[in-house]
Amino acid sequence: MEKIKVGVVGATGYAGAEICRLLYAHPMAELAAISSVSFEGMALSDVYPAYREVCDLVCETQADVVEKSDVIFAALPHGLSQELAAECDAKNKAFIDLGADFRLESEEEYKTWYGGTFTDKSLHQKAVYGLPELFREQIKTTKIVANPGCYTTAVPLALVPALEMGYIEQVGIIADCKSGVTGAGRKPAQNSHFPELNEGLSAYKVASHRHTPEIEQTLSRITGKKACITFVPHLLPVNRGILATCYARLKDGVTEEMLRAAYEARYNHEPFVRFLPKGKSADIHNIKYTNFCDVSIFVDSRTGTFIAISAIDNMVKGAAGQAIQNMNILFGLSEATGLMQVPPAF
Structure with missing residues (x-):
């Protein structure tokens, strides 16, 4: 099996950067492209010096990330993922949203709590809530995953x-x-x-x-x-x-x-x-x-x-790690692939 090509939109936020860190240890995935509005043209290792010679990818445009990737992680504030999800859906790319745009089933509740609307209701019908321990069978049937928060x-x-x-x-x-x-x-x-x-x-x-x-x-x-x-x-x-x-x-x-x-x-x-x-x-x-x-x-x-x-x-099971767990499900891998880190004892 060829390695899964992964793109991260919003790679310089905490959750996006954590995805990049965890993917480094994933045997079946490789980071293909990253983007950041705030740091476009800069390497991730310039934003986070701890990543030097580990992840020196340069932040490109969002369009470049979609084009180069099999699966796109969106680590964006609410209200910014629906358009990107539509682009990924049109290109038959898997899309995992770490934001809130696809988490709520009710548009009225989304309006009440986030002040937005469902711009494409058909996309929301395709989306599955990505808490694997509860909904893994449903996750297997989709390409749009709403990754839960912490x-x-x-x-x-x-x-x-x-x-x-x-x-x-x-x-x-x-x-x-x-x-x-x-x-x-x-x-x-x-x-x-x-x-x-x-x-x-x-x-x-x-x-x-x-x-x-x-x-x-x-x-x-x-x-x-x-x-x-x-x-x-x-x-x-x-x-x-x-x-x-x-x-x-x-x-x-x-x-x-x-x-x-x-x-x-x-x-x-x-x-x-x-x-x-x-x-x-x-x-x-x-x-x-x-x-x-x-x-x-x-x-x-x-x-x-x-x-x-x-x-x-909150940065791993509450964000980036769970997103990778969902990616593993979408691509037929063991859920634990690349995620069995040992916590520090002290």
Whole structure:
């Protein structure tokens, strides 16, 4: 099999640059072309000196990337991917969008949360939501993948086994999440400025974060009933990592043993979900630079509360690594190809 030729549009943002880093270790893919509006004509290694003599590709035009590639990753802000997806679709190229343009099934919700419209509804009908652990069979049928974001990966993976089995109430779920600052992107902002962020911890976009309808959409698809969650994200003074602590009301008669059996059955054969032993808690330290999602569960029998905690690297399983996992599915490769990095032990 010839190597898959990969193009990255938006290669100088954090997610785009992370795709380039991970592809270097992929035995069946090669980076064919990259683009960046801000750094066109510059080498990626000039923008990120760590990539010198590893990825010295020069940023070309978006059209060049499409022409030279079998699959195009779009690491762009919302509102900029639909036109590119149409171009890729016309040329029969695979398209994986790391932005939000194809994540929501409802155009009304997209209007409400992102202020945009579906410019080509037929493209949205072709798109598949790319959370492999839940929707891999559907991903195999498409060439347009909506790659989930970080919170929208961490929260469903923490909750789905309990919801699928009907062991927890679907209303009243609370997702209390903490994110590393790379989730805010590379563009400077006051809340990610070092003196503002360092030695602090704060909630942001409380009960108004754009990932809320996406999380609810995934949970609703799994159960067939409308899900409604309270989602509160926080900004951690670290570069990488998402820790999602989710709370739900246990149904009568459900025991921790029943829950552990459900999680073990659901994730036993998943290459990237590690269900932790009883008493162990997921920690962002243990998943850094990898595509793993660590999941731990607890039961507070005194209050009848179920607690599920997941940890992912927001730049890998929450962005670039999951995008490559989706590419592997589209091209018939093992999902783990090029993605079995070992997290640092210290």
